[in-house]
Amino acid sequence: MITPKTPPSAFIWNTLEFLEPSALTQIRQNYQVPTFTIGPLHKTAPTPSTSFLEEDTDCITWLDKQEPKSVIYVSLGSIANMDQNLATEMAWGLANSNQPFLWVIRPGSVQGYKWVEFLEEGLVAEIKVRGLIVKWAPQKEVLSHKAVGGFWSHCGWNSTLESVSEGVPMLCQPFSVDQLMNARYLSHVWKMGIEIVVEKREIEGAIRRLLVDKEGEEMRQSAMEIQENVKLAVSHGGSSQNSLNNMVEFILSL
Structure with missing residues (x-):
């Protein structure tokens, strides 16, 4: 279990709700702060390759x-x-x-x-x-x-x-x-x-x-x-997409 030195305001995880339900439940019970599961990031927020090696296509x-x-x-x-x-x-x-x-x-x-x-x-x-x-x-x-x-x-x-x-x-x-x-x-x-x-x-x-x-x-x-x-999960109305939207709303509310 993660033990931050100072209480977190929220958790942001590159995962999905259905993949790790018991671990996510434990985190929410222990910390009582918003937990956003916005993964997989390569699907929810795709970016070009950041590899330092040249890809052999x-x-x-x-x-x-x-x-x-x-x-x-x-x-x-x-x-x-x-x-x-x-x-x-x-x-x-x-x-x-x-x-x-x-x-x-x-x-x-x-x-x-x-x-x-x-x-x-x-x-x-x-x-x-x-x-x-x-x-x-x-x-x-x-x-x-x-x-x-x-x-x-x-x-x-x-x-x-x-x-x-x-x-x-x-x-x-x-x-x-x-x-x-x-x-x-x-x-x-x-x-x-x-x-x-x-x-x-x-x-x-x-x-x-x-x-x-x-x-x-x-x-x-x-x-x-x-x-x-x-x-x-990553489609409109899915858990990751909804969590991403909720995360944006949470950040804007700070």
Whole structure:
């Protein structure tokens, strides 16, 4: 629970009422101040990309050539780093899954390497068969693409909301802070995610569970139901839209 040093006048949250009802109820009971749930902000107040890395839009052309719901999109965010062993396990798991994949590897994110030099020669050949590696991707556009059937993520809140908003189930690889709780919500509460241990055989199985098996179809159904609720929340008369209007009125009244 948040414990501000001075009493707040209000809370503004980048979330939705239906996603976290018990937590929001607890906050309201504890603080007795207005609480505005105006998320997801990329839908209620869309802005151009603020990424410090150049987005590789050619990956959209590659996605256009893939079958619907067949691609696993992999991006671990703009901060997380990993060692060579972890990155290699990820690479072999992706290659051996026999599913197409779009993998974002941020330059310098694999410790000791500028980019993808850690990949063994045989592994490079395997990846070229069915995968594409880019330095950065237009994530919101990727997640809304018809070819993307799953998102392997660090479960940062922005990425989580973007995936939830597009009805894309997730493989959850949290690193720290709120990512651990977000992963637990995705897998145990919203039923649209699988928490994974990064070992190549487990990765192979998890990707197939998500994209091919009945379990993945059930998670996709849950994700699509949440997506519909997001659409309702940000539409005219929806909870997020109403909360945004109430927030504006509250600020003007101060």
